[in-house]
Amino acid sequence: MKMSAFALRNTKEILRDKLNLAFGLGFPIIVLLLLSAIQANIPVELFAIDHLTPGICVFGLSFISLFSGMLIAKDRTSSFMLRLYISPMKSSDFILGYTLPLLPMAMMQIIICIIAAMALGLSINTNILLTIVVLIPAAILFIAIGLLCGSIFNEKQVSGICGALLTNLAAWLSGTWFDLDLIGGTFKTIANLLPFYHAVEAGRAAMSGSFDMIIPHLLWVIGYGAAIMGFAVYAFAKKAKSDNK
């Protein structure tokens, strides 16, 4: 009950912030439309709708990090959090209460992106459902990044780190905007060592029906997601103690 009451509050707080919501949902769709328009005039395989859609879905998820990070950072610096710390809520109630409302929002964002892609010509088949499932670990990864940033940084820092740095990292190092092989070298190595490229590739593999390629990429995403969630839980608990000193 404690956790669900808190989760409901977080859902309302996020959904009632219209600007964030419009930006989070609207911006990825605008990018999708823009790149599809480029593809229509100058055909590039990278921007073909079935290739582009998983990348845009992953890019859109970086806004979920921004939502979660901002909410936690804002809470942490307010007296409202003091009230919650004094309440019988446990660390698990806090973490689940922040995470659970964001998961359906992330899924909704992916689904809206895919519906927009369908309107732009994405062929409708069962692989789309698989793609949605394959992108769940990526959604959890981005939620965890938001939890971690919100636990460590203040509101202003979160908006810079999640709003600017993460969205750019997730875009450039994911192979969505350009083929990583075109740059190669250290850039490609770094992209390969980070989870964003693997999240996009897992989505692309699911979308194209290359099932054997899904798991190797997904393991990177799951590994990063689990590690960052672990760090986030630790950072939240540690910060909760130091915030109260």
Added chain:
Amino acid sequence: MIAIKTDNLTKKFKNTTAVDNLNLEINQNELFALLGVNGAGKTTTIKMLSCLINPTEGDAFVFDISISKEPNKVKPLMNVSPQETAVAPNLTVKENLELIGGIYGMDKKAASEKAQNMINLFGLEEIQNNRAKILSGGYQRRLSIAMALISEPKLLFLDEPTLGLDVLARRELWKVIKNLKKDITIILTTHYLEEAVALSDRIGIMVKGKLKIVGTAEKIIQTMNTDNFEDAFIAISEDIGEKA
């Protein structure tokens, strides 16, 4: 019955002793004002009593339950109205109240009923569907205290409850607090000395982490041989400050 008993309660931060061997007893349904200048140790004391931080030495007992050993049993017994207004800004008045009800374990129906009771008790009917962030300072404070009471705590911490309010809003809130003190143990911290005198049964004054005097306002005035409470407070705070 004793609501709070502290036993050499001490908190040290590196080289600073914020609270130094505090021994204090507060009776059930008493309104106890804890006063002191900034840095006297009031906030640290409240944070220990509300299980936010652990004591370095000593212990405190809330209704005979140790804050160090059994904080999970102590927490459901208490609630707090923090100094700054502690509300969820995008939630309505009723939703804020229901949230705290849920966090303290009420089911949806019970939380809704209790929220409505609080709305009636605190005169929040007209603004119950307004979001907290657009409320006036006075209404936000009322909501903040109502949120602290919805869990029916046996012990309530009121931290600067009227800070920043105009004189009418302050007097309104005083009435609310006076009504509460019949059924609940309240620890009040405030910098408004007249507020402590008007509302509390007993007052404790802390200076540099030590509790220097405890008694009714009249008793403290008498002990310090001053004309009024403010002079007594200054005499205690300055005297000790000079000696320290």
